[in-house]
Amino acid sequence: MARIGDTARTSLKSILEAVLLASGEPLSLKAIETVFTDEERPGANDIRKALEELADDYAERGLELKEVSSGFRIQVREDTNPWVARLWEERPQRYSRALLETLALIAYRQPITRGDIEEVRGVSVRTNIIRTLQEREWIRVVGHRDVPGKPALFGTTKAFLDYFNLSSLDDLPSLAEIKDMETIEPELELETTEDG
Secondary structure, X not given: OOOOOHHHHHHHHHHHHHHHHHOOOOEOHHHHHOOOOOOOOXXXXXXXXXXXXXXXHOOOOOEEEEEEOOEEEEEEOHHHHHHHHOOOOOOOOXXXXXXXXXXXXXXHHOOEEHHHHHHHHOOOOOHHHXXXXXXXXXXXXXXXXXXXXXXXXXXXXXXXXXXXXXXXHHHOOOOOOOOOHHHHHHHHOEEOOOOO
């Protein structure tokens, strides 16, 4: 059985690379440690150092090692995405302005109720918007406000952070950085639909 030690850093990097490529989701350090038996398990510092070296190895390549909220993953670099996207005929999911505004309010003001969202947006929030965000696992009910009716309080999830390539909510751009929704609209592939 292969042993992982200080003299076999290249071996450790190869194992970590293979594990991360084979995984269908980001892996935390704890999850990475589980692929090793007790006898061969390197220390957490050794794993982190090997991950840093692996990230350096990818510096000039089309892939990158990225740490997101749920852990580490190997992914296509954003600047190579236009070519990689051509491999799939399916068009990316398009989201309405209403859905994205609702998601943004939840992300920036969580925990927030549906009523709070409607008050800020000035229109009612359609049930299908909340349902879509929950089905995508981008939001979840994090509690209930202690008022009559006990409305649900919504917050974002780790899946939201992972999808948008964020380690934490602190990585969201500040509201001052978001000057004009119209300038980023083409990037978000917004549908032109009725508000709701």
